Amino acid sequence: xxxxxxxxxxxxxxxxxxxxxxxxxxxxxxxxxxxxxxxxxxxxxxxxxxxxxxxxxxxxxxxxxxxxxxxxxxxxxxxxxxxxxxxxxxxxxxxxxxxxxxxxxxxxxxxxxxxxxxxxxxxxxxxxxxxxxxxxxxxxxxxxxxxxxxxxxxxxxxxxxxxxxxxxxxxxxxxxxxxxxxxxxxxxxxxxxxxxxxxxxxxxxxxxxxxxxxxxxxxxxxxxxxxxxxxxxxxxxxxxxxxxxxxxxxxxxxxxxxxxxxxxxxxxxxxxxxxxxxxxxxxxxxxxxxxxxxxxxxxxxxxxxxxxxxxxxxxxxxxxxxxxxxxxxxxxxxxxxxxxxxxxxxxxxxxxxxxxxxxxxxxxxxxxxxxxxxxxxxxxxxxxxxxxxxxxxxxxxxxxxxxxxxxxxxxxxxxxxxxxxxxxxxxxxxxxxxxxxxxxxxxxxxxxxxxxxxxxxxxxxxxxxxxxxxxxxxxxxxxxxxxxxxxxxxxxxx
Amino acid sequence: xxxxxxxxxxxxxxxxxxxxxxxxxxxxxxxxxxxxxxxxxxxxxxxxxxxxxxxxxxxxxxxxxxxxxxxxxxxxxxxxxxxxxxxxxxxxxxxxxxxxxxxxxxxxxxxxxxxxxxxxxxxxxxxxxxxxxxxxxxxxxxxxxxxxxxxxxxxxxxxxxxxxxxxxxxxxxxxxxxxxxxxxxxxxxxxxxxxxxxxxxxxxxxxxxxxxxxxxxxxxxxxxxxxxxxxxxxxxxxxxxxxxxxxxxxxxxxxxxxxxxxxxxxxxxxxxxxxxxxxxxxxxxxxxxxxxxxxxxxxxxxxxxxxxxxxxxxxxxxxxxxxxxxxxxxxxxxxxxxxxxxxxxxxxxxxxxxxxxxxxxxxxxxxxxxxxxxxxxxxxxxxxxxxxxxxxxxxxxxxxxxxxxxxxxxxxxxxxxxxxxxxxxxxxxxxxxxxxxxxxxxxxxxxxxxxxxxxxxxxxxxxxxxxxxxxxxxxxxxxxxxxxxxxxxxxxxx
Numbered sequence: 001x002x003x004x005x006x007x008x009x010x011x012x013x014x015x016x017x018x019x020x021x022x023x024x025x026x027x028x029x030x031x032x033x034x035x036x037x038x039x040x041x042x043x044x045x046x047x048x049x050x051x052x053x054x055x056x057x058x059x060x061x062x063x064x065x066x067x068x069x070x071x072x073x074x075x076x077x078x079x080x081x082x083x084x085x086x087x088x089x090x091x092x093x094x095x096x097x098x099x100x101x102x103x104x105x106x107x108x109x110x111x112x113x114x115x116x117x118x119x120x121x122x123x124x125x126x127x128x129x130x131x132x133x134x135x136x137x138x139x140x141x142x143x144x145x146x147x148x149x150x151x152x153x154x155x156x157x158x159x160x161x162x163x164x165x166x167x168x169x170x171x172x173x174x175x176x177x178x179x180x181x182x183x184x185x186x187x188x189x190x191x192x193x194x195x196x197x198x199x200x201x202x203x204x205x206x207x208x209x210x211x212x213x214x215x216x217x218x219x220x221x222x223x224x225x226x227x228x229x230x231x232x233x234x235x236x237x238x239x240x241x242x243x244x245x246x247x248x249x250x251x252x253x254x255x256x257x258x259x260x261x262x263x264x265x266x267x268x269x270x271x272x273x274x275x276x277x278x279x280x281x282x283x284x285x286x287x288x289x290x291x292x293x294x295x296x297x298x299x300x301x302x303x304x305x306x307x308x309x310x311x312x313x314x315x316x317x318x319x320x321x322x323x324x325x326x327x328x329x330x331x332x333x334x335x336x337x338x339x340x341x342x343x344x345x346x347x348x349x350x351x352x353x354x355x356x357x358x359x360x361x362x363x364x365x366x367x368x369x370x371x372x373x374x375x376x377x378x379x380x381x382x383x384x385x386x387x388x389x390x391x392x393x394x395x396x397x398x399x400x401x402x403x404x405x406x407x408x409x410x411x412x413x414x415x416x417x418x419x420x421x422x423x424x425x426x427x428x429x430x431x432x433x434x435x436x437x438x439x440x441x442x443x444x445x446x447x448x449x450x451x452x453x454x455x456x457x458x459x460x461x462x463x464x465x466x467x468x469x470x471x472x473x474x475x476x477x478x479x480x481x482x483x484x485x486x487x488x489x490x491x492x493x494x
Numbered sequence: 495x496x497x498x499x500x501x502x503x504x505x506x507x508x509x510x511x512x513x514x515x516x517x518x519x520x521x522x523x524x525x526x527x528x529x530x531x532x533x534x535x536x537x538x539x540x541x542x543x544x545x546x547x548x549x550x551x552x553x554x555x556x557x558x559x560x561x562x563x564x565x566x567x568x569x570x571x572x573x574x575x576x577x578x579x580x581x582x583x584x585x586x587x588x589x590x591x592x593x594x595x596x597x598x599x600x601x602x603x604x605x606x607x608x609x610x611x612x613x614x615x616x617x618x619x620x621x622x623x624x625x626x627x628x629x630x631x632x633x634x635x636x637x638x639x640x641x642x643x644x645x646x647x648x649x650x651x652x653x654x655x656x657x658x659x660x661x662x663x664x665x666x667x668x669x670x671x672x673x674x675x676x677x678x679x680x681x682x683x684x685x686x687x688x689x690x691x692x693x694x695x696x697x698x699x700x701x702x703x704x705x706x707x708x709x710x711x712x713x714x715x716x717x718x719x720x721x722x723x724x725x726x727x728x729x730x731x732x733x734x735x736x737x738x739x740x741x742x743x744x745x746x747x748x749x750x751x752x753x754x755x756x757x758x759x760x761x762x763x764x765x766x767x768x769x770x771x772x773x774x775x776x777x778x779x780x781x782x783x784x785x786x787x788x789x790x791x792x793x794x795x796x797x798x799x800x801x802x803x804x805x806x807x808x809x810x811x812x813x814x815x816x817x818x819x820x821x822x823x824x825x826x827x828x829x830x831x832x833x834x835x836x837x838x839x840x841x842x843x844x845x846x847x848x849x850x851x852x853x854x855x856x857x858x859x860x861x862x863x864x865x866x867x868x869x870x871x872x873x874x875x876x877x878x879x880x881x882x883x884x885x886x887x888x889x890x891x892x893x894x895x896x897x898x899x900x901x902x903x904x905x906x907x908x909x910x911x912x913x914x915x916x917x918x919x920x921x922x923x924x925x926x927x928x929x930x931x932x933x934x935x936x937x938x939x940x941x942x943x944x945x946x947x948x949x950x951x952x953x954x955x956x957x958x959x960x961x962x963x964x965x966x967x968x969x970x971x972x973x974x975x976x977x978x979x980x981x982x983x984x985x986x987x988x
Contacts, residue, residue: 006745008948138698199742204632205698207739226738233735233873240734241727244720245701248693251500379727454502 001202002153002195007212016217023224024063030231031068031101037235038098040145040340043227044107047152048190049180050162051213056152057103059220060227069101070094075110084294084352086398087111087129088136092347097339098144108133109149109197116193117186128397130200135390141205142242142383143341146234149206150223151198152213156187241379245386249393250459256450262410265467265474272472279479280319286486287320287356293493294353296400299482300362303407304445305435306417308471312407313358315475316482325356330365342366342376342384343391350395362404363388367452372444385455392461401489402461403482406453407468411442495696496647496689501706510711517718518557524725525562525595531729532592534639534834537721538601541646542684543674544656545707550646551597553714554721563595564588569604578788578846580892581605581623582630586841591833592638602627603643603691610687611680622891624694629884635699636736636877637835640728643700644717645692646707650681735873739880741949743887746956748947751940756904759961759968766966773973774813780980781814781850787987788847790894793976794856797901798939799929800911802965803854806901809969810852810976819850824859836860836870836878837885844889856898857882861946866938879949886955895983896955897976900947901962905936 011019034041045053061069072094082090088108096102112129115121121129140147154162163180166172183190202208209226213219267275290297299316301309313327328349337345343363351357366388371381392402409417418439421431438445457463464481468474505513528535539547555563566588576584582602590596606623609615615623634641648656657674660666677684696702703720707713761769784791793810795803807821822843831839837857845851860882865875886896903911912933915925932939951957958975962968 001742004742004744006741006743006747009747009750142698202742203697204636204736204739207737209740229738233737236735236873241730242698243701243727244723245698246703247500248495248498248696249500250498253500253503256503379730459498 001198001208001210002151002191005153005210005212010212010215010218011221013217016215016221019221020059020217020224023221023228024059026228027060027063027224027231028065030228031064033235034146034231035068035099037238038144038339039231039234039238040096040098041101041231041234042096042104042140042145042147043101044104044109044147044149045152046106046109046150047211047213048154048159049183050159050166050176051152051154052216052219053105053152055216056211056213056220056223057105059216060223061103063224064101068099069103070096071103071105073105075106078111081352084296084354085350086394086400088132088394089347089350092136092344095140095340095344096145097336099339109201113190113193113197116197117190130197132394132397133201134203135394137201137203137206139343139387139390140341142387143380144238145341146230147206148227148230149201149208150226151194151208151210152219153210154213156184158214159184159187241377242383244379244382247386247389247455249389251455252457252459252462254453254457254463255465257408257446257453260408260465260467262408262413262467262469266470267473267476269472272476275476276315276479279476279483282483283316283319283479283486284321286483286490287324289490290356290401290486291321291324291354293490295486295489295493296351296353296395296398297356297486297489298351298395298400298402299356299358300364300402300404301358301360301407302362302364302368302405303466303468304409304414305438306414306421306430307407307409308468308474309360309407311471312405312466312468312475312478313360316358316478319479320356324354325358326351327358327360330359330361342370343387346391351400353399363391364452364456367456368445368448371448372441385452388456389458389461392456392458396460399493401485403485404461404463405466405478405481406449406463407466407474409468411439413469414439495692495702495704496645496685499647499704499706504706504709504712507711510709510715513715514553514711514718517715517722518553520722521554521557521718521725522559524722525558527729528640528725529562529593531732532638532833533725533728533732534590534592535595535725535728536590536598536634536639536641537595538598538603538641538643539646540600540603540644541705541707542648542653543677544653544660544670545646545648546710546713547599547646549710550705550707550714550717551599553710554717555597557718558595562593563597564590565597565599567599569600572605575846578790578848579844580888580894582626582888583841583844586630586838589634589834589838590639591830593833603695607684607687607691610691611684624691626888626891627695628697629888631695631697631700633837633881633884634835636881637874638732639835640724641700642721642724643695643702644720645688645702645704646713647704648707650678652708653678653681735871736877738873738876741880741883743883744953745949746951746953748951748957749959750944751902751947754902754959754961756902756907756961756963760964761967761970763966766970769970770809770973773970773977776977777810777813777973777980778815780977780984781818783984784850784895784980785815785818785848787984789980789983789987790845790847790889790892791850791980791983792845792889792894792896793850793852794858794896794898795852795854795901796856796858796862796899797960797962798903798908799932800908800915800924801901801903802962802968803901805965806899806960806962806969806972807852807854810972813973814850818848819852820845821852821854824853824855836864837881840885845894847893857885858946858950861950862939862942865942866935879946882950883952883955886950886952890954893987895979897979898955898957899960899972899975900943900957901960901968903962905933907963908933 045057047053074091078090091108094102116126137147163176163184167176198208211219211222301313303309317325333345346363349357366384367381370376395402418431421427453463466474466477539551541547572584585602588596610620631641657670657678661670692702705713705716795807797803811819827839840857843851860878861875864870889896912925915921947957960968960971
């Protein structure tokens with residue numbers, strides 16, 4: 001794309017200035033429109049070193065009220081800590097909220113193109129990254145984001161003379177690194193790499209805009225015009241539904257809830273104590289091993305109210321070194337969370353390599369409570385099965401072990417436990433009116449849960465049903481599954 | 495995608511039947527909704543031979559009023575004549591009108607996968623086809639089409655037993671060809687080829703649906719459910735704007751109209767006659783040569799009213815063998831044309847290999863008259879620059895020579911010619927009130943034309959300006975350009 005890039009005729013200096021001023025005024029008006037329309041805007045600046053991204057950025061934000069935007073400067077090597085997360089993580093945690101702009105001064109493109117140049121990424125790894133990037137950009141747009149991507153383009157000669165100018169002044173020489181000169185020396189090679197990346201990620205949902213960046217006010221005018229145009233389209237398209245996508249991941253067959261037998265899923269007290277001791281010892285050792293092997297682990301709990309999730313998690317964590325795990329109880333989202341992609345709060349809580357994150361309720365709220373209570377549109381939750389599979393696939397690709405538990409009880413058992421809670425003073429905090437209301441919707445929930453289990457039990461992140469009429473049985477089963485999964489992962493990591 | 499394909503749990507026979515009936519009823523209701531919403535629907539059936547596409551198709555259309563759908567059976571080798579057009583041509587001429595369904599019993603997928611299997615398509619050629627297909631599917635969706643793609647999937651064993659069953663009965667044995675058995679024998683190889691194609695074309699705008707086709711009523715239920723779901727989304731999204739895309743093709747610099755000198759672009763009568771004779775002789779020979787070399791040629795004329803397009807075309811065709819060219823005067827579209835993608839009427843008029851199609855006005859109406867008269871939305875005409883470049887790129891890829899003329903006069907010359915027409919009885923038919931109205935909008939047109947010339951003068955299909963204050967000068971220049979372009983094409987075709 002870059003070799004063929006034909007610059008449009010550049011207007012006169014006078015006209016360029018006027019256009020910048022006019023577009024800045026338009027952007028200032030637009031920030032209120034997007035606030036009202038609740039559109040989150042992600043603006044990505046990529047391009048050659050010294051192409052003037054910073055200068056243009058400062059002119060673009062000049063039009064904006066500081067309450068309405070953030071700048072995420074990603075133009076540096078990921079820190080050691082950031083490298084312990086999936087590669088998209090450091091960008092995704094910076095996602096804008098609705099009605100807000102986030103300007104990314106370089107984003108996920110740079111990590112990929114640098115990897116190609118250094119041969120750290122081979123063809124296969126590159127393809128995977130491209131898939132991940134196209135997937136997340138599509139997800140963002142499907143979830144109402146405006147994603148605008150600009151590539152700042154200058155010639156080899158222009159870049160060289162800018163680098164020389166920067167290097168020759170004391171006040172700016174610190175801004176020029178060897179890496180910058182290296183890019184200039186290998187300009188043609190980079191040109192191919194950049195072109196390839198632009199081509200591979202130039203999708204309808206989030207197309208690329210190449211900016212002729214030789215003249216700065218002209219570059220600014222172009223960027224502003226595209227942003228204002230994009231905002232018009234995004235506001236016009238507010239409420240757009242995405243065509244439903246069929247699952248593309250291998251699925252495991254799952255039984256329907258009604259076909260899961262809860263009979264005979266019991267364990268004697270003595271047997272339970274003995275097993276628990278043995279399994280804990282084993283799990284403690286494995287926790288050490290996954291730490292040494294730097295394997296991240298996600299354990300996700302979903303289940304009926306009063307199914308025994310809390311007690312199950314407690315038995316799990318009792319075996320773990322507290323420095324190596326965290327439990328996240330998931331309630332309804334905070335305002336800052338609600339204003340972003342619904343998976344954002346889970347991206348933010350991902351475990352580092354070697355750590356375990358345990359979720360007491362999860363991202364599956366989208367296809368259960370949010371679906372049934374109408375907190376999202378039908379298109380939203382229909383789309384979510386695939387989006388969640390993509391999310392978990394991304395985690396597994398990054399080496400994460402993902403274990404998902406459905407804690408199952410029958411309706412009578414729930415009633416008995418609710419009644420017990422109600423009648424036992426020290427348990428009363430555990431039962432609310434909402435629990436009783438949810439119980440009334442048991443059948444609707446059962447249908448939603450069945451669909452969830454059918455559609456999201458991928459081979460790489462399958463659901464495990466914990467039969468929990470006897471809580472002890474469920475606890476032993478959970479421990480065994482976690483141990484089995486961690487053993488497998490440790491073996492494969494060797 | 496196919497190897498990993500996980501079948502969803504199949505409902506009972508009773509339930510399958512009920513779902514088919516319910517969905518058929520829903521589709522019957524939906525045909526009226528799409529009629530009203532003016533959505534054109536393209537439904538593509540692909541898949542294994544003997545997977546039951548025909549059976550399902552007949553059950554799907556049972557719900558529909560015959561006035562609302564067509565079936566395009568493309569499941570055969572392209573005819574000799576069809577092979578003389580760009581490979582998408584035979585499918586695109588079958589495009590549905592708004593409010594209509596067209597069911598494609600196999601579409602552009604099959605030609606590509608068969609080519610891969612037989613090694614007629616190498617990697618490069620395959621990539622080009624994929625680009626063309628993704629481009630046209632996106633264009634259709636951007637222009638309001640609902641495009642739904644189904645792949646009918648059965649196992650190798652199932653296919654074998656179906657083929658055997660068909661072959662063993664006298665009444666059905668004609669339906670089984672050697673090609674079908676060949677696909678079964680090479681099932682695994684085809685599985686890879688199909689998976690690859692599905693993956694490469696599984697875009698947001700038109701995703702794939704893989705149909706578990708072992709049971710026919712279950713396959714029917716699935717297809718109907720997806721179609722009804724797709725219709726809901728398409729109606730919901732009616733009026734959606736596409737994000738504007740930046741041009742990705744190499745452009746030639748074009749002057750602004752006001753900078754084009756019309757002075758000294760004259761030729762003396764004697765000189766004109768002599769030249770005309772020579773050029774015609776040369777063009778006549780070249781017309782033979784492009785016929786022998788099977789090169790298709792498109793010559794497109796745009797220009798101001800009274801600029802002299804008609805006379806210019808007449809001088810061009812005077813040199814041509816009437817069996818080898820056609821002139822298409824383009825006025826406002828017929829109802830059947832207006833109800834389809836705006837390029838459809840031009841796809842239909844493309845030249846066969848070895849033939850010349852001359853367009854007196856063209857697809858550029860979209861960014862001139864349709865833009866200025868409000869016959870399409872701003873998003874429509876903004877998008878059209880890129881769509882038109884893609885269209886012409888497709889033609890050039892298929893070996894077509896594309897020559898585009900802008901016939902230029904100044905405002906005074908137009909006035910003189912209008913007045914002359916008005917005052918000369920035998921020329922009065924050439925001048926209408928509309929011409930005068932258009933003349934009042936000269937400045938708006940000039941701006942639109944400048945943008946058009948800047949944005950669509952690709953290196954592979956550049957604009958040529960014919961200075962036509964002196965019509966003879968313009969005619970000679972046109973002939974010279976056509977000769978030069980045909981000579982180049984003949985040379986390259988060697």
